[in-house]
Amino acid sequence: MGRLFFILFLLTTTGALAQQTPFEHSNKKETATYTEVIHHYQSLAKTYPQAKLITYGPTDFGQPLHLLVLSKDKVFDPVAIRKSNKRILLINNGIHPGEPEGIDASMMLARDLLKENKLPKNVVICIIPIYNIDGSFNRGSTSRANQNGPIAYGFRGNSKNYDLNRDFIKTDSKNSQSFQEIFNTWQPEIFVDTHTSNGADYQYTMTLIPTHKDKLQPLLSTYLTQTLVPSLYQEMEKKGYEMIPYVNSIGETPDQGITGFMESPRYSTGYAALHNTIGFMPETHMLKSFDKRVDATYKLLQTYIDVVVRDAKLIGENKKKADEAVALQQNFAIDWKLNKKESTPLMFKGYAAKQKPSEVSGLDRLYYDRNEPYTKEIKYWNTFEPALTVSKPIAYLIPQAWTKVVALLKLNQVKVQQLSRDAVIPVEMYYINDYKTATRPFEGHYLHTAVKVNPTLQNLPCYAGDYIVYVNQATNRYIVETLEPQAVDSFFNWNFFDAILGMKEHFSAYVFEDTAAELLKKDPALREKLEKEKAAKPEMAKDAEAQLDFIYKNSSYNEKTHTRYPIGRLLKEQHLTLK
Template sequence: MNKLSLFLILFISINSFAQQTPFEKSGKKETTTYEESISFYESLAKAYPLQTKLFTYGSTDFGKPLHLLVLSKNKIFDPVSLRKSDKRILLINNGIHPGEPEGIDASMLFARDLMKNHKLPDNVVICIIPVYNIDGSHNRSGTSRASQNGPIAYGFRGNSKNYDLNRDFIKTDSKNSQAFQQIFNTWQPEIFVDTHTSNGADYQYTMTLIPTQKDKLNPILSGYLTKTLVPDLYSKMKNVGYELIPYVNSINETPDAGITGYIESPRYSTGYAALHNSIGFMPETHMLKDFDKRVESTYKLLNTYVDVIVRDAKIIGENKRKADEFVASQKDFPLDWKLNRSVYDSIEFKGYVAKYKPSEVSGTDRLYYDRKDPYTKKIKYWDKFEPSLTVTKPIAYVIPKAWDKVIALLKLNNVKMQQLATDVKLDLNMYYIGEMRTGTRPYEGHYQHSGVNLTTVKQAVQFYAGDYVVYVNQANNRYIVETLEPQAIDSFFNWNFFDSILGQKEGYSSYVFEDTAADLLTKNPELKQKLEAEKLKNPDLAKSGRMQLDFVYKNSDYFEKTYMRYPIGRLQQETKLNLK
C-alpha cells in the first residue's frame, strides 16, 4: 500500500469517528430511515475497509436487496473460512417490524463504536441486517403504533404485500424471507438476535426478553442458555442500569396473577433459528418508555451479547457442534407443545398497581396503571412446555419433483438432497389426510390447517427420475421433519402448500356405475361383507342407495388413490436406490 492510499484511509477513518447517526442528530427523538441507514453503513465500510464489509443478498418485495454489514477483525469475510478458523457468528436482525425501530438505531451506534473504539473482538464476527422490512420502513407515519411513545415517525408492520414478516419464515411468501434465509444459512450464526418493541401491560422495566423457548431448544443448547447465557445477560444488564424481565405474557388482563413463557413456533424468527440449532433472542423494549432509553437499552444489550459470546466462544461453538451431531442421529421429534400449568416459579416483578376509573369515552370502568404507585412483589411464572405431539422420523422422505417450492425451500435451508436416476416403484408409508380444521378467515394470506389427523398406509408408489430423496440423517433434521410432517404446527401442509390433493379429480355416472358396482360385489365377497358391515354401523348409509354406491366406488380400484394422499412418502426401511 503506498503512502497516499494509507493517508486517505487514515483521513477517512479519523473523520468517521465524529460521524453521528440521524438518531443522535435529532436529539434522540427520530429513528433512521432506510436510505440513511444504508448510507451510514456504506460510509462506515469505507472508513474501515479492512475489517468492515457491506454485502447485499437477493431482493425484497420492495425491489431492493437485503444488506448485511459484517464486522470481522481478522479481515476474513468468507463464512466457510470463518467457521474453519473457529470464529463465532452473531447475527442481529432489525426492523422486521419497522414501527419498532430501536434496533435500527442501536445497531448503528453499536457498529460505529466497536470500530471507533477499537473494540472489535477477535473471536466473534458480527453480522447486522440494517433494516429487514425495507417495504414497511418506507410506509412512515407517527400514528400506526397508537400505544407507543415515539419516535416522531416510524415504519409500518406490514410489508409491500401486507405480510407480517415475523410470520413468514416457513411459508416464505415474501422475497424478504427468501433473502433472509439465504443470509442465515450462508453465515449460520450460533447466536441470533431479532430486535423488537412490546405491547401490553405497563411496568417498570424498559426491556423484556424472549429467549428461544428452553424446552423446545436442543437440550445441549438449552442447558447453556438457561444456566449461563440468560443469567449472565440479566446480571450484566442490571449492572448497566437496565434490569431485564421475561416478556410479560400475562395470563389475565394484568401481570399480577402471573405470566407465562412464550412458545415461538417455526413461523417466527427465533423459532426458525431453533430449527438450525441457533440460540435466538427477541428483546422487546417497552412501548411506553422514552425512545432514547429504548435505544440505549438495546445498544447496551448488544454490547452485552458480545461480551458473553467473546468469553464463551469455545463452549458456544462446541455446543453447536454437539447439537448438530445429536439432531443428525435423533429419532423422535416433537411437533407441537403445551404449557404445563402445574409447574411454575416465583419471580420478582416490578410493576405498577393496576387500577380502574370511569372512561371518558364510554363512562364504563377502564384499566390504567398508576405510575405513582409502583410495587415490587413475587408473581408466578409458568415456563415449562412439554411435547403434545411427537413423530418418529423415517429413513428418508421421497418428494416428487413437481412440488418445486418445497424443494426450493429445502435447498435454501442447506438440506442435503439427492435425485432418483431412474423411474422406480417404491414401498413407502403414505399418509392420508383425515379430519382437520381449516381457518374460516385468512391468516397472513392463508386459510391455515390445524389438528390434522392422519391414516398411514403402506403402498407401492411410482416415482420418476429426478424426484428427490431426503435422508433424515442431517444437522438440519428439525427443519426437514417440522416442515414435511403434515401434522406439525407450521408444516408446509398446514400452510396450504398441498391443498390441491384435497380435491377429488374424477367421479362416475351413477346409472353406469350401478352395473359395475353390482359386478364388483358379485366377484369380490370381501367387498360385499365390508359393505354389509358398514350398513350395520351406519343407518344413514343403509337407507341411501347413493351412499352405498359411493361406498363401493371408494373401496374399488376405480377410486383415485391420490385423493387426500399426502404426496411425500416415508421410506421406512433401508433400500438401495439408484441415485444421481
C-alpha cells in the same frame, strides 16, 4: 429544515464519518430512514477496513437486503471465519419497522466498536440494517397507536402486506428468501431479532424471549438456561436495565401470572432453532420513552457481544455437538402444549391494575396506576411438553413436481439428491384423514391445523429426477418440521399441498348404480362393510348417494392419490441409484 440539512450532509460526506446518527442528531426522538441507515453503513465500510457492507438478494420492495460484517482481522468469508473457530453473532433489525430501536442502536454500536477499536478477536458481528425495507418506507406516526415515539416510523407489513415474522417457513416474500440465504451462508451460533412489545404496563424497559428451552437441543438448552440467560440478566441489571421474561399474561393483567412463549418455526427465533442456533427476541416496552428503549437495546446488544466473546469456545463446541446429536436423533417433537401444573415463582415489578369509568363508554375500563408501583411474586408457567412426537424415516422421497419444497430445502443447506433411474420403492405414505382449516386467511393462507394421518405401506413408483432427502443431517429438524404434515408449521399446514385434497375423478350415480350392485354381489366383505357403516350411521340408510359414495371409495375405482400426501417415508435401507 434541520432534518433536510442533515440528510444532505450525510449524502455529501466523503471519507470522514458523520459523528452522529439521525437518532442522536434529533435529540433522540427520531429513527433513521432506510436511506440514512444504508449511507451510515456505507460510510463505516469506506472508513474502516474491518467493516464490509455486503449486498444480498432482493426484497419485495425491489431493494436488496444488506449485511454489515464487522471482522477485526478483515476476513469476510464465512467459511474461512468458521474454519478459524470464530463465533458468528447475527443481529436482525426492522423486521417490524415500527419497532425501530434495534435499527438505531445497531448504527451507534457498529460505529462505536469501530471508532474505539473494540471489535473482538474471536467473534464476527453481522448486522442486517433493516430487514423489512418495504415497511420502513411506509412511514407514519399513527400505525402503532399504543407506542411512545419515535416521531415517525415504518409499518409492520411489507409491500405485500405480509408480517415477515410469520414468513420463515412459507417464504412468500423475497425478503424471507434473501434472509434465509444470509442465515444459511453465515450459520450464526447466536441470533438476535430486535422488537418492541405491546400489552400490559409494568416497570421494565426490556423484556426477553429466548428460544424456548424445551424445544432447543438439550446441550444448547442447558447452556442457554444455566449460563447465557443468567449472564444477560445480571449484566443488564448492572447497566441499569433490569429485565423480565416477555410479559405474556395468562389473564387480563400480569398479576395472575405469565407464560413462556413457544415460538413455532414461522417466527425468526423458531426458525433459528431448526438450525441449532440459539435465538433471542428482545422486546422493549412500548410505553417507555424512545430514547430509553434505544439505550436499553444498545446495552443489551453490547452485552450479547461480551458474553459471546467470553463463552466463544464453549458456544462453538456446543453447536458442533448439537449438530452431531441432531443428525443422529430418532424422535422429534412436532407440536407442544403448556404444562399448566408446573410453574415457578417470579418477582415482578408492575403497576397496580385498577378500574375506573371510561370517558368514552361510561363503563369500567382497565388502567395501570403508575403512582402505585409494586414488587410481588407472580407465577411463571414456562414448561412445555411434546403434544406429538414422530420417528424420523431413513429418508423422504419427494416427486420432482414439488419444486418450491425442494428449493426451500436447498436454501436451508439440506442435502438433496436425485434418483438417476425409475424405480418402484417400498415406502410409508400418509393419507390425510382429517384436518381443520381456518375460516379466515392468516398471512395470505388458510392454515390447516389438527391434522390426522393414516400411514399405509405402498410400493411408490418413482422416476429419474425425483428427490431423496436422507434424515441424517444437522438440518434434521428443518427437514422433519417442514415435511411431516402434522407439524405446526409444516409445508402441508401452509397449503403447499392443497391440490391433493380435491378429487379429480368421480362417478355419475345413474351409471355407477349398476356397477355398485355388481360389486356388492361379487364382494361379500364389501357388503358387510357397508351394512356396518349403515348401522353406525342410521341416516345413511336413507341416503342413496352416500351409500354409492361409500362403495366407490372402498372399491378399486376410488382415486388412490386423493388425500394422499405426496412425500414418501423410506423406512428400510434400500440401494437406490442416485445422480
